[in-house]
Every structure is written in C-alpha cells, then in structure tokens.
Amino acid sequence: MYSQINKNISRYVTFDADELEIFDSLLQYKAVPKKTIMLQIDEMCSFEAFVIKGCVRKYYIDANGFEVILQFAIENAWISDISFSNYEDKPSRVYIETLEDCKFFMFSPETKEELFSKAPKFERAFRILVQRSLAVTQDRLFNTISKTATEKYLEFLEHYPTLSQRVAQHYIASYLGISAEFLSKVRTKIAKL
Amino acid sequence: MYSQINKNISRYVTFDADELEIFDSLLQYKAVPKKTIMLQIDEMCSFEAFVIKGCVRKYYIDANGFEVILQFAIENAWISDISFSNYEDKPSRVYIETLEDCKFFMFSPETKEELFSKAPKFERAFRILVQRSLAVTQDRLFNTISKTATEKYLEFLEHYPTLSQRVAQHYIASYLGISAEFLSKVRTKIAKL
DNA sequence: CGCTGGCATTGAACTAGGACAAGAAATGAA
DNA sequence: TTCATTTCTTGTCCTAGTTCAATGCCAGCG
DSSP states (O other), X not given: OOHHHHHXXXXXXXXXXXXXXXXXXHOEEEEEOTTOEEEOTTSOOOOEEEEEEXXXXXXXXXXXXXXXXXXXXXXXXXXXXXXXXXXXOOOOOOEEEESSOEEEEEEOHXXXXXXXXXXXXXXXXXXXXXXXXXXXXXHHHHHHHHSOHHHHHHHHHHHSTTHXXXXXXXXXXXXXXXXXXXXXXXXXXXXXX | OOHHHHHHHTSSSXXXXXXXXXXXXXXXXXXXXXXXXXXXXXXXXXXXXXXXXXXXXXXXXXXXXXXXXXXXXXXXXXXXXXXXXXXXXXXXXXEEEESSOEEEEEEOHHHHXXXXXXXXXXXXXXXXXXXXXXXXXXXXXXXXXXXXXXXXXXXXXXXXXXXXXXXXXXXHHHHHTSOHHHHHHHHHHHHTO
C-alpha cells in the first residue's frame, strides 16, 4: 500500500528506511466518493493529497460563472492548493473535486510540519515537487498562448493518453481553454484525416 | 546593500543574524548591461538571481519563431529557470534577457547547496518562494484563458503599475498573449473612455 | 422497461483578435 | 543635427474560435 507513494517521494531525493517509516506513519488514508467537492472557494486548503486511485480536478470559476480547469490529478499525482494556503493564510481561490471514487494519502499542515521536524530531508523533496508543478504550469501557459486548439488537443492526447477515456470531453475543453463545442469540431476534423 | 535581499528572504521565514551572515557571504554580486542574454535555450541555468536594480524578461520562442514572455522581473524579484534546471538535468527551454542595465545577487547550484548545508532553514524559504511563483503562474494561466485582451491589460496595469512605463508595449503584448497591434488598439479604446 | 438529465454533435451567425501593410513617432548612435 | 532603427498607431481584410440553438445519444434510475 505504501510502495506507490514511497517510490514517488523518493524520485528526486533518496531516503533511508527510517525516514520512510516516519513518512508512512504520518500519512492519513482517506477514501472519497466521486463528485465530492474537497475544497471550496474561500476555504483554507488543509491537505496535500497523493492520489492512490481515482481522478480529481482542480478549477477556478471566472467572473461569468465558467469553470477553468487548472489541473487533473490521477494515480501517483499530488493535488492541493499548495500555492497559497498554509503559507499566506489566504483562502483558496480554487475548487478541488473528485471525478471518480478516490483513495488518497493526505498530509495536513500539522503532520507536514511534524514530518519536516522529524526528518528534515523531506523539505527538499517537497520543494522539488513544487518546482515540477511550476514547470508543468509554465509549459501549459506557453501552450495556451502559442498553440491552436487542434495542436493543444493533440498534445493533450499525447501527454495524458488515458485521461481522454476517463473524463468527459467538456472537462478537457475547459482544461485546454476552448469551448466544448469547438473541441467536438476539432475531434471530428482530426478523425477525418 | 544586503538589506533588500535580506528583507526579501526573511518574508516568510525568520532568520537570526548568524544565518543571514552565512547567506550574505555566499551571494555573488554581478552587474549585467542591458540587452544581454543571460540564459540561452538548451543551456543549463546555472544561477538563481535576485534583482537589486534593473529589469529582466524570461521568454519562450514558439514553433513559428514568436516570443512568449513568461515573466518580467524587476527590483526585489527573483529570476531563474528554477523549474527544470539543476534538478532534472534537463536543459532550459527558455531565454532570460536583461532589458535594462542590471545589478544582481546570484546563487549558483553549488553555493545554494552550501547554504542549505550550513543553514538548513533556507531550504524552507526557497520552497516558499517557489510556491509563490507557482501561485502567480496559475493566476496568469487563469487570466490568459478566461479574460479578454482589455481585461488582461487593465489588470496588468493595476498589478505592475511601473512596468508599463519601463518596457516596450510589444513586450507587454507578448506577456499578455496578444499581438502588439491589438494591444495598441486596446489602448486607444481605453484612452477614449 | 421507459423516462430523465447530462453529454456530444452539428450548423449558422457572429466576434475578438490576428496578419499584413504603410505611415508616424520616438529613440539613439555618430 | 541627421540618419537609421526600432516602436507605436491605424486601417483593411481575414480566420479561429464562440455563442446559441436544435438534435440525437446513452447511462442511470424509478
């Protein structure tokens, strides 16, 4: 059960058995049914969750009530509103919702602090996780600005081959920053080639 | 000379005098003339720079040769391709260029390691810096997708009031993800109100 | 089984913003 | 001061993507 997350956290920093034991002992397991909103706008995000099983989306709602999906998280990904919460004491501007029945390992701000004090090397591992999120988000920004809808969709398929089977088309459209109708047109155009 | 950067690094983590002394002793001062490219595509980013004075831009070049500006950095901001370099051993996909004559304090990967080993609390401060970058980039992604050119420009003026005087319009257009010509039209429309 | 409510598709009309071109204005080097 | 280069503006035409509406689809539920 712990092997997935232990492998993930060890990706850029090597930990010995003692450290991983501390890590595992602080994890909180949680199962969440599908279509559950785990973080509301204006709430403080009180968790950092690792997806053992399932699929989650994180999204903003714009001034006209339209959703913009910032991130999908599936197995072996982390999801949280890490960017503001807990460090700025600013309430979250995003929603986090399960799209499927999910199983998580979670850290609360408190258990994360406990982890860092008991095994400081994890501070580095978490910093690198954030850096990777930053890299992904920067790439996404670049793609959003510089590519056509068709290019963005093809790249999405390449990058997340399984996701297009698991989530509704209109969520993918929202992630790509295009309308659901236009994505449908793009798809029929691609299919005809 | 060190007060600016010491204030900046102490924003979310409190350091004592000893720690700040270690920090200051590891900084490398560097002056760079305007229009200098500090990081080329496919190079490894070997610095993390704090802007004491001046203005810098970080940008991608897309498949058609168009620049997309990811970030401006002015006084008291950090600039680097922190997202990949040094941790993935992947070469940078971005350019970093000075727009004005600049003065920096820099860390190399080595001096940063030395800092973390001598004063581990800095690891946390740097993690929080990355989280703030992530928050800013996420907001930018959301704005890029969900707002009109006019809204984006007005928000830019509000958020970076001095920058619109310091950098060329077409750089701002590139940052906002619109053409320079269209930004000009937006500006005249706004001026007429 | 049939019904209901969310999904996806398709089409027609519309628009925000892009591409191109040409001129005006500002900057800067000599 | 002049010439050159870059930046900014303005106009015209064009297109990628939106909006709105109608239709069909299929999954879950009584």
